Amino acid sequence: MRKLVLILGLVLLLQLVLVPASSAALPEAGGFWHRVRHGETLFSIGRLYGVNAYTICRVNGLRNCNHIWSGQSLWIPADLYPHPQPQPHPRPGPGCTDYHRVSYGQTLYSLGRHYGVSAWAIASANGIYNLNRIYAGQTLCIPGR
Numbered sequence: 001m002r003k004l005v006l007i008l009g010l011v012l013l014l015q016l017v018l019v020p021a022s023s024a025a026l027p028e029a030g031g032f033w034h035r036v037r038h039g040e041t042l043f044s045i046g047r048l049y050g051v052n053a054y055t056i057c058r059v060n061g062l063r064n065c066n067h068i069w070s071g072q073s074l075w076i077p078a079d080l081y082p083h084p085q086p087q088p089h090p091r092p093g094p095g096c097t098d099y100h101r102v103s104y105g106q107t108l109y110s111l112g113r114h115y116g117v118s119a120w121a122i123a124s125a126n127g128i129y130n131l132n133r134i135y136a137g138q139t140l141c142i143p144g145r
Helices: 002-018 042-049 053-059 108-115 119-125
Strands: 031-035 073-077 096-101 139-143
Touching (some): 042 053, 053 073, 096 108, 108 139, 119 139
Antiparallel strands (some): 031 073, 096 139
């Protein structure tokens, strides 16, 4: 009986000593969880939320910031996350037939095909000079044909 108590005590002590920092409980308030999708990197996730990639790495206790995988859950600290205020959908103005809120993975080319206008026409109507520079949540004016 004495050996059993000693063994259990040693096992509990080892668990306390060997618990990695990444499995420690993260704060409940002041952040949210992000599930990593295929092709994402810490840099792309940080850019999506406006948080430094190294901050995400440090907060999650990752040993190698270049090694994340699909399905992994990462804590994104909300105090660093810029919370945009919801904007009402304005009525289409002159030159705009519709407004479109960009979703993750959409491009100006795919939006142009969907609405039947060129990617350059959408870019021009929104003052965009780089066709690769749109982001999820952005509201774009869709010009008429």
